[in-house]
Amino acid sequence: MREVAVVGFTQSPSVRREPDRNEIEILIPVIQALREQTGLSSKDFDFICSGSSDYLAGQSFAFVSGLDAVGAWPPVCESHVEMDGAWALYEAWVKIQMGYADTALVYGFGKPSMGDLPLTMALQLDPYTMMPLWPDAISIAGLQARHCLDAGLLRAEDMAAAAVRDRANAKNNPNAQVKGDFSVQQILAEPFLVNPLRKSDCAPISDGASAIVLAAGDRAKQLSDRPAWIRGIEHICEPMDLGIRDLGRSRSSEIAARKAGVSNDKIDVAELSAPFTHQEILVERALGLSQKTKVNPSGGALAGNPLMAVGLSRIGECATRIWSGEADRAVAHATSGPCLQQNLVCVLEGN
Amino acid sequence: MSPSEAEKTNQPVTVLACPISLDYAYSAGQSASRFLRAIAEGKLLGQRCPVDGRVYFPSRGACPMHGVTFGDDAVELSDKGTIVTFSIVRVPSQNIALPLPYITVNVLLDGADTILIHVLDAKLEDVHMGMRVQAVWKPKEEWTTSTANILYFRPIDEPDAKYESYKEHI
Ligand SMILES: [Zn+2]
Numbered sequence: 237m238r239e240v241a242v243v244g245f246t247q248s249p250s251v252r253r254e255p256d257r258n259e260i261e262i263l264i265p266v267i268q269a270l271r272e273q274t275g276l277s278s279k280d281f282d283f284i285c286s287g288s289s290d291y292l293a294g295q296s297f298a299f300v301s302g303l304d305a306v307g308a309w310p311p312v313c314e315s316h317v318e319m320d321g322a323w324a325l326y327e328a329w330v331k332i333q334m335g336y337a338d339t340a341l342v343y344g345f346g347k348p349s350m351g352d353l354p355l356t357m358a359l360q361l362d363p364y365t366m367m368p369l370w371p372d373a374i375s376i377a378g379l380q381a382r383h384c385l386d387a388g389l390l391r392a393e394d395m396a397a398a399a400v401r402d403r404a405n406a407k408n409n410p411n412a413q414v415k416g417d418f419s420v421q422q423i424l425a426e427p428f429l430v431n432p433l434r435k436s437d438c439a440p441i442s443d444g445a446s447a448i449v450l451a452a453g454d455r456a457k458q459l460s461d462r463p464a465w466i467r468g469i470e471h472i473c474e475p476m477d478l479g480i481r482d483l484g485r486s487r488s489s490e491i492a493a494r495k496a497g498v499s500n501d502k503i504d505v506a507e508l509s510a511p512f513t514h515q516e517i518l519v520e521r522a523l524g525l526s527q528k529t530k531v532n533p534s535g536g537a538l539a540g541n542p543l544m545a546v547g548l549s550r551i552g553e554c555a556t557r558i559w560s561g562e563a564d565r566a567v568a569h570a571t572s573g574p575c576l577q578q579n580l581v582c583v584l585e586g587n
Numbered sequence: 588m589s590p591s592e593a594e595k596t597n598q599p600v601t602v603l604a605c606p607i608s609l610d611y612a613y614s615a616g617q618s619a620s621r622f623l624r625a626i627a628e629g630k631l632l633g634q635r636c637p638v639d640g641r642v643y644f645p646s647r648g649a650c651p652m653h654g655v656t657f658g659d660d661a662v663e664l665s666d667k668g669t670i671v672t673f674s675i676v677r678v679p680s681q682n683i684a685l686p687l688p689y690i691t692v693n694v695l696l697d698g699a700d701t702i703l704i705h706v707l708d709a710k711l712e713d714v715h716m717g718m719r720v721q722a723v724w725k726p727k728e729e730w731t732t733s734t735a736n737i738l739y740f741r742p743i744d745e746p747d748a749k750y751e752s753y754k755e756h757i
Contacts, residue, residue, distance in 0.1 A: 258616030261648045264656055278654050294611035304647060307654020351611045359609075368605030 240332050241456035241463030242584065244274040244449030245552030250413040250442035250540030253349040259293055263345045263445040264305040270341070270447045274459055278307045281449075282337030284314040285328045287321035287344040288544045291356050302345060313337070320344055320509075321446065321548030322570030322580050328450055329469055338452045344545035345445035353441050353543070360573055362476045373574065374438060378430040380483045380575045381514040385432055389484045392432065395513035396423035399436045399538055402516075406535025413440050413540045439511035444542025446549040464555035464566075464584040468496030471580035473573070483575055486515075489522035492581040493567075503529045503583075504563035507550035509537045509570045518576060519569055533557065547571065551582050558586040621661060622646045623732035629724065631664040633699050641700035645734075666722035666737070668696040669748040671756045673707065673714050684738045690714050694740055695753050702756050706739045716757075717747035 246269040248262055271277060278284075284306055288299045299316045308314065313336075317323045321344020328340035348356070357373035384390050397420055406415035418436070426434040449459070456463040472488035472495075474481050481487075493499070506529050510516035516538065520531060532539075534553040537546050547570025554566035564587060570580040593600045615623060618634065622645040625632040633644035634657040641650075642662050649656050671693040679687060683706060690707040692714070707714060708723065720740040730736045 254614075256614065256617050256620070258614055258619070258648070261616050261618070264649050264654075267654065268656070291609075294609065294613060301647075304649040304651045305654055307650065307652055309652035347614075350613055351609055356609055358607075368603070368607070370605070370607050 238333055238335075238452050239456070239465055240329055240450055240452050241460065241465045242448055242551060242555035243451045243456050243459040243463050244270050244276070245446070245555050246270040246273060247411055247446035247545070247549050247552060248444045248542070249411045250440070250444045250542050252413065252441060252443070254347060254443040259288070259298065259345050259347045259445075260301050260304055262347065262443060263302060263343065266345075266445045266447050267305045267343065270449060274449050276339070276449065276459075278312070278341075279310070281339050281341040282313065283328055283331045283340040284312050285316065285324040285331075285340065285342050287317050287319050287324040287548065288346060289318055291359060292346045292348045292351065292543060294351055302343070306341065319544070319572055320570050321448075321545050322509075322551060322568075322582070323471065323547075323572070325448060325450065325548060325551060325582075326469060326471060326580060329466060332450060332452050338455045340450040341447065342450065342548065343445065343447035344548040346542055346544035347443045348441055348543045349443050357574070366478070374430045374433060376478070376574045377438075377512045377515065378433045381432050381437070381512065383483050384514050384518070387484050390514060390517050392424060393420055394517055395437050396420040398513040398516045399423055402532050402535045402538040405533050406539035409534045409539065411540060412535045413442050415535060415539055433512065437513040439537045439541035442540050442542040442546075444540070444545055446542070446545040446552055448548060448552050448555070460559065462559050462561065462586055464558035464586065466582060467585045468498070468583035469581070470495040471578060473578040476577070478575060481575070481577075484518075486518045486522040486576045486579060489519050489569065489576065489579040489581065492579050493523045496567075496581045496583045498567050498581060498583055499524050501565055502526075503565055503567050505529065505533055505554055505557050505566040506531045507534060507536060507553045507566070507568045508532055509547045509550050510576065511537050511541055511571070513538065515571070515576050519571070519579070523567060523569065523581065547580065551584070554582075554584050558584055561586070616648060618646045618648045618657065625661070626734060626736055627730050627732045629727070629730060629736070631666060631696065632661045633664050635660060635662050642698055643701050644696060644699040644703060662698065664699050665697040666724075667743065668694040668699070668703070668720055668740075669753050670707070670714065670716060670718040670720055671695050671702055671753045672716065675711055682735070692720070692740060693756065694720060695756050705737065708739045708741045713742065715747075717750065717753070719743050719745035719748060
């Protein structure tokens, strides 16, 4: 295996609604900042891969104009996934492993505020029996939370505590959208949004973008004093039908964590992309994290949720803590699909 | 058999139609908004790349070749231009102001470095590369923030443009 590291990361602030800028105009300064941070120009990237969704943009082939932010001349080697940018990073990592590239630019961007996000998300359900019923994403997650509560897998207090922790951590994150001091009692006093979920159990709707530079071996050492080496990365998908999955645990996260080698050594920092409090608890369990791990120092997805960039940003948030020496070993998580259907786990190390 | 048919005939339901749709509050973005506001006043705005000076029309957020922002500098373009290529269309299409068969053209507006795709009101046998044309606008009172303010292009009495002036855009 080639040694591949994260050597650059930039992101836009997560905001509820970008009033004027379109998706590309949100992305442009993020890419520009990444060029300044790494000293690389677009022609220095051997491979470019992006993650976004035409369903959020409400426009087919909306992702193509993302290349405006990159500058695609002379012609570039480029690809796109209709997924979170974390999966674009996986594709770039594979490309580097295969020897087709030494450096890669990866970015994710989304402007979900243009549509009705919970209804848009229904379109990723099975198209024959579930999607026609058009259940919104919060209701689907609510069914999972109800199952977890009724089966005694977690308590409403545990869910509220996850929100309290993330929002407190996010106070130090200038890009976070939801932050501050809250108490479990305060959150439990909220009315249900979709029983048993309260508003504070749900990640915000956020517009935003983020970008990462990957580099292999010596190239990474040239670009960073302390590269964040990717020592394990895996993504696993569960079946589409919610009725044949165990919704009380995240099996695919467990398998991905095992294959990525999460438990091989201590984990200083974990960044999770779960968009609901009960899902965050399930992912935390699936990764097998100990009390010593600082979970979501940035606030995680519950503090800022720029869809299609939020997972990629988790990898970036881990990498920045490796660069600074705050962490030696970190794990980032990204998710896709209803009820944690597909999960990506990435282990980063400083040594 | 749909639920309503099944009820009448007392037969099992075999088909269930569940129409779904998504609504968007689309925002064109800062650059495109500026372009659309200008066209509502009959102005055609492009933007100049700070790297190589090419003028992109319509204005957009960044240069697709160099990945740099265009900033706020806009370039107002003429509504006259040169036909770079054309095609005769004999199948009907929506929102076209001309009867069949009509001519679609790639027009290089004077001062622009990117082409505009539009339709041409001319005799089929007259259209040719290098032909000079000008936009025909809707009546001013009908102008909105839409490219549909231009109905079509029409030939003007000017000598053909030299091949060298538009060959890069074929
Ligand atoms: Zn340019």
